Amino acid sequence: MFDNIHGNELNKEILKNMINERKYGHAYLFSGPKGTQKRKIAIEFIKGIFCLSEGERPCHVCSQCHKIESGNHPDFHEIRPEDENIKIQQIRDMQKSMMIKPYEGDKKVYLVNSCESMGVPAQNSLLKILEEPSGSTMVILVANSKKSILPTILSRCQILNFNPLAKASFVTIMTDEYGTDADEADLLFQLTQGRIDEAGKMIRYPEKKNEYRIIEEHLDLLRKGNVEKIFDITKMAKEKGIDDIKLTDYLLIYFRNILINKALKVENYDEDCLTIPEINDIIERIIDIQSNTKINVNMQLQVESLLLKIQEE
Amino acid sequence: MEYVALYRRYRPKEFREMIGQENIVTILKNQIIMDKIAHAYLFSGTRGTGKTSAAKIFARAVNCENNSQGEPCNTCESCINLESNSVMDIIEIDAASNRGVDEIRELRDKVKYLPSMGKYKVYIIDEVHMLTMEAFNALLKTLEEPPSHAIFILATTEPNKLPATILSRCQRFNFKRISAEDIIKQLLYVCKDIDVEIEDAAVKLIAKNADGAMRDALSILDQCMSISRDNIIEYEEVKTILGITDNQIVYSIIEAILDWDVKKALVNLDIAYNMGKEMTQLIDQLALALRDILIYKITGNADLMVEIRDEESEILKKVQLDDLEKISEYIEILADRENKIKFSSLPKILMEVTLIKLCTWTKPEKAAAGVREERGSYQAVKKEPALERAQILQTSQKPSAPPEKAAVKEDTAEAGKPFSWNQAVKEISKEKPLLGMSLGPGKAKIENKKILLYYDEANKFHYDAILKEKEQITKIVRKLFGDDAGFDVKLRENDSEFFMKTLPLEIFGEDKVDFIK
Ligand SMILES: [Zn+2]
Numbered sequence: 001m002f003d004n005i006h007g008n009e010l011n012k013e014i015l016k017n018m019i020n021e022r023k024y025g026h027a028y029l030f031s032g033p034k035g036t037q038k039r040k041i042a043i044e045f046i047k048g049i050f051c052l053s054e055g056e057r058p059c060h061v062c063s064q065c066h067k068i069e070s071g072n073h074p075d076f077h078e079i080r081p082e083d084e085n086i087k088i089q090q091i092r093d094m095q096k097s098m099m100i101k102p103y104e105g106d107k108k109v110y111l112v113n114s115c116e117s118m119g120v121p122a123q124n125s126l127l128k129i130l131e132e133p134s135g136s137t138m139v140i141l142v143a144n145s146k147k148s149i150l151p152t153i154l155s156r157c158q159i160l161n162f163n164p165l166a167k168a169s170f171v172t173i174m175t176d177e178y179g180t181d182a183d184e185a186d187l188l189f190q191l192t193q194g195r196i197d198e199a200g201k202m203i204r205y206p207e208k209k210n211e212y213r214i215i216e217e218h219l220d221l222l223r224k225g226n227v228e229k230i231f232d233i234t235k236m237a238k239e240k241g242i243d244d245i246k247l248t249d250y251l252l253i254y255f256r257n258i259l260i261n262k263a264l265k266v267e268n269y270d271e272d273c274l275t276i277p278e279i280n281d282i283i284e285r286i287i288d289i290q291s292n293t294k295i296n297v298n299m300q301l302q303v304e305s306l307l308l309k310i311q312e313e
Numbered sequence: 314m315e316y317v318a319l320y321r322r323y324r325p326k327e328f329r330e331m332i333g334q335e336n337i338v339t340i341l342k343n344q345i346i347m348d349k350i351a352h353a354y355l356f357s358g359t360r361g362t363g364k365t366s367a368a369k370i371f372a373r374a375v376n377c378e379n380n381s382q383g384e385p386c387n388t389c390e391s392c393i394n395l396e397s398n399s400v401m402d403i404i405e406i407d408a409a410s411n412r413g414v415d416e417i418r419e420l421r422d423k424v425k426y427l428p429s430m431g432k433y434k435v436y437i438i439d440e441v442h443m444l445t446m447e448a449f450n451a452l453l454k455t456l457e458e459p460p461s462h463a464i465f466i467l468a469t470t471e472p473n474k475l476p477a478t479i480l481s482r483c484q485r486f487n488f489k490r491i492s493a494e495d496i497i498k499q500l501l502y503v504c505k506d507i508d509v510e511i512e513d514a515a516v517k518l519i520a521k522n523a524d525g526a527m528r529d530a531l532s533i534l535d536q537c538m539s540i541s542r543d544n545i546i547e548y549e550e551v552k553t554i555l556g557i558t559d560n561q562i563v564y565s566i567i568e569a570i571l572d573w574d575v576k577k578a579l580v581n582l583d584i585a586y587n588m589g590k591e592m593t594q595l596i597d598q599l600a601l602a603l604r605d606i607l608i609y610k611i612t613g614n615a616d617l618m619v620e621i622r623d624e625e626s627e628i629l630k631k632v633q634l635d636d637l638e639k640i641s642e643y644i645e646i647l648a649d650r651e652n653k654i655k656f657s658s659l660p661k662i663l664m665e666v667t668l669i670k671l672c673t674w675t676k677p678e679k680a681a682a683g684v685r686e687e688r689g690s691y692q693a694v695k696k697e698p699a700l701e702r703a704q705i706l707q708t709s710q711k712p713s714a715p716p717e718k719a720a721v722k723e724d725t726a727e728a729g730k731p732f733s734w735n736q737a738v739k740e741i742s743k744e745k746p747l748l749g750m751s752l753g754p755g756k757a758k759i760e761n762k763k764i765l766l767y768y769d770e771a772n773k774f775h776y777d778a779i780l781k782e783k784e785q786i787t788k789i790v791r792k793l794f795g796d797d798a799g800f801d802v803k804l805r806e807n808d809s810e811f812f813m814k815t816l817p818l819e820i821f822g823e824d825k826v827d828f829i830k
């Protein structure tokens with residue numbers, strides 16, 4: 001079970017134990033940042049619950065496993081946001097559907113994705129379901145963060161916290177399984193914040209990873225006084241289809257690296273250019289641009305003026 | 314799926330099983346014994362303190378055929394039927410999921426019918442603050458003339474969101490957070506009952522993290538049992554389950570910031586990250602801890618602290634009065650970054666640059682005079698910041714307080730009637746009851762006879778109602794307190810921002826930017 005899933009060992013163990021002992025609670029919350037394979041693990045777990053095999057569960061071959069995998073099991077319901085939010089009506093529908101007895105066996109499982117997108121009324125109505133669950137149902141909530149979930153819900157759920165991989169184990173997996181070198185693994189860690197699925201994608205499509213390298217080169221030149229690079233950067237971003245957020249993320253990573261080297265007084269780090277307050281200031285601007293991207297149309301102009309400022313300093 | 318969560322298995326069935334609410338239980342039992350039952354109750358208090366359990370026990374007790382000393386017997390026909398929901402004399406209304414309009418209307422129509430077997434029909438309205446204005450109005454009409462066989466128990470975690478007109482019709486019981494000792498006792502009892510051993514330190518850690526809620530405590534215990542293989546619950550297991558909410562890391566980071574120690578800050582951040590700490594949660598904790606330091610240093614009142622629970626904490630000793638300006642700056646930076654981290658795809662990197670910014674923060678260049686002035690202004694406020702804070706926090710509840718209690722500190726007008734927001738609320742309610750209702754959920758801030766009423770996003774409906782009648786209200790306020798009195802109303806976008814940013818700044822005086830939109 002969970003053969004192809006890295007990290008979160010404790011959670012996997014808890015879930016395995018439950019499958020082995022067939023002892024399940026009524027409400028779970030899988031909480032952790034995007035890309036920590038919460039849903040993937042939930043699906044494996046749900047397969048394990050329904051699986052008919054006498055040996056290891058889930059077996060991935062029985063009819064139950066297949067039905068879950070393909071999303072065709074009548075007693076397994078998955079709820080996803082409808083245009084960005086989980087609506088109160090979806091929760092009410094869920095509540096109604098819970099009254100119906102299971103079709104195939106003796107249990108029903110509801111998997112509610114992106115719970116952080118639920119408003120307070122929807123959450124309150126979910127609360128009622130968790131308060132008086134009927135004997136045969138299990139609800140698994142999946143959320144990016146506990147912060148947007150009501151405390152009254154949290155206290156009714158068994159919570160499993162999902163974490164991105166720590167840097168050391170990330171680097172090990174990258175070097176052992178994907179054969180990347182240490183430098184590369186380090187960059188991938190920064191770009192993905194330890195989300196292994198995404199790192200895998202970047203290795204399969206290297207141009208994604210190279211984007212950062214190119215921008216890094218340009219920024220180095222820019223800092224040495226090569227003003228034309230400003231327009232090269234925005235032009236390239238446009239051509240390569242790097243979106244605004246991604247571009248500013250790259251800028252952020254770049255300046256974070258400079259800042260850390262400066263602040264930690266790393267030896268041999270070139271001292272000629274920016275001071276710490278200046279870097280702090282640049283980072284502040286990058287973050288501001290990021291939080292404005294939704295309302296600002298002319299992103300290119302903003303990034304250019306930021307880069308210009310960097311060049312001046 | 315035979316496993317029943319502990320908090321459901323150990324839900325109290327009699328008053329004597331209720332934990333940590335002795336006063337309330339005694340009063341309720343006495344009312345039953347002496348047959349002096351009110352028609353409307355309000356049970357308020359934080360989650361997991363027993364409001365709904367108490368309501369259900371009370372509902373059975375008032376109907377029980379052989380009730381003794383105010384307790385339901387749980388064996389007579391009435392008790393059994395009520396417990397199993399086979400008679401409809403306990404009606405539970407969930408204000409949250411349907412916002413109540415239809416239910417409350419139905420309630421109004423049916424309330425006149427007699428109970429089917431016992432003496433009373435009991436309506437339990439949970440999360441009552443979620444009702445819409447319409448539903449509140451309908452409920453109010455019923456509460457005004459309740460039939461003698463009806464009892465209403467309103468339960469809520471947020472009594473300040475209730476209209477004053479509803480509050481004034483209820484007997485109010487405030488459920489306290491349950492003390493750590495009580496929680497420990499109950500945890501030990503449960504462990505013994507289910508035949509599980511638990512380490513002393515483990516029980517204590519669970520109790521500390523349960524935040525006064527029995528349900529939280531039992532949920533944590535449940536989770537510990539799911540990872541424990543040997544029927545002994547160990548301290549380390551509890552720590553693992555809690556995702557190390559250990560404050561030590563938060564303190565270490567704050568120490569690093571105060572010492573300008575970038576390396577220490579980053580090392581501790583790595584530890585927290587590797588342990589699975591959410592960055593949003595961490596930044597929140599940092600800001601709250603700094604806020605605690607600020608408030609403690611100014612007021613000397615440890616009760617106002619929320620993140621730092623220990624008055625003896627080294628970190629409080631470390632901070633000098635001179636640092637306070639710096640700290641308020643830190644809080645501002647953290648509050649600003651908190652929102653951004655929430656939506657960032659690089660939360661850890663954002664956290665890193667934020668910590669470095671704090672560790673390298675230097676006071677912006679200012680004219681020496683300006684700096685001195687600033688000092689002076691917080692010295693001046695220092696005299697009564699606790700009162701000011703109390704006022705901001707309490708005004709929202711004032712309309713509910715009985716009249717004799719209402720004389721909380723308020724500005725006094727130089728001439729004319731003493732200035733009192735309560736007085737104004739009363740007058741406005743008299744003239745316009747609906748408007749009075751909408752005043753309740755607002756939080757008032759009073760300064761030089763100017764009343765500024767804040768509303769949360771959640772109370773936008775009330776805000777809109779007040780905004781529409783702003784001029785009318787200003788008129789009434791002026792009539793009461795003179796022409797220099799003023800009234801304004803504002804919508805606040807985000808509550809946490811208020812506590813993180815605005816409040817500390819207000820403690821420091823008015824020379825800084827006003828963040829309230
Ligand atoms: Zn199978």
Ligand SMILES: [Zn+2]
Pocket residue numbers: 376377378379380385386387388389390391392393
């Ligand atoms: Zn009885």
